[in-house]
Amino acid sequence: GISGQFIDSMTGxxxxxxxxEYVAQxxxxxxxxxxxxxxxxxxxxxxxQLDSESTLRSAILSKKPGDTVTLQVYRSSTxxxxxxxxxxxxxxxG
Numbered sequence: 335g336i337s338g339q340f341i342d343s344m345t346g347x348x349x350x351x352x353x354x355e356y357v358a359q360x361x362x363x364x365x366x367x368x369x370x371x372x373x374x375x376x377x378x379x380x381x382x383q384l385d386s387e388s389t390l391r392s393a394i395l396s397k398k399p400g401d402t403v404t405l406q407v408y409r410s411s412t413x414x415x416x417x418x419x420x421x422x423x424x425x426x427x428g
Contacts, residue, residue, distance in 0.1 A: 335360065335361055335362035335365030335368075335420065335422065336359065336361060336362075337358050337359040337361055338355045338356045338376075339356050339358070340355055340387035341354060341355070341391070346375075347413065350410075351354050351375050351408065351410060352377050353377070353384065353385065354375040354378075356426045357371065357372055357375070357376065364420065364421075368419060368420040369418050370420065371411075373410055373411060374407045375409070376405050376406070377407065377415070378405070379403055379405055379406075394422065399422050400421065401422050402421050403420050404419055404420075405417070405418045405419075
């Protein structure tokens with residue numbers, strides 16, 4: 335339901351952001367309804383810190399469409415962290 339890019343610790347320090355998955359686009363109604371915003375950085379999924387891009391991918395691959403995950407996000411506009419529940423949608427390329 336989202337498109338983004340992983341921010342490693344070095345890039346994060348440069349931009350003043352935490353390490354995690356930067357949300358560039360909300361591609362599903364579930365993602366839009368979750369409260370996620372473009373510019374958020376997902377720092378953890380189901381309590382597991384995102385220390386690499388593969389951490390997020392592995393966590394998502396272990397779920398199926400319709401499952402709900404709990405995301406810890408950092409919102410740069412308010413410089414605060416929040417918890418967001420997101421229902422996973424079917425992946426569709428294009």
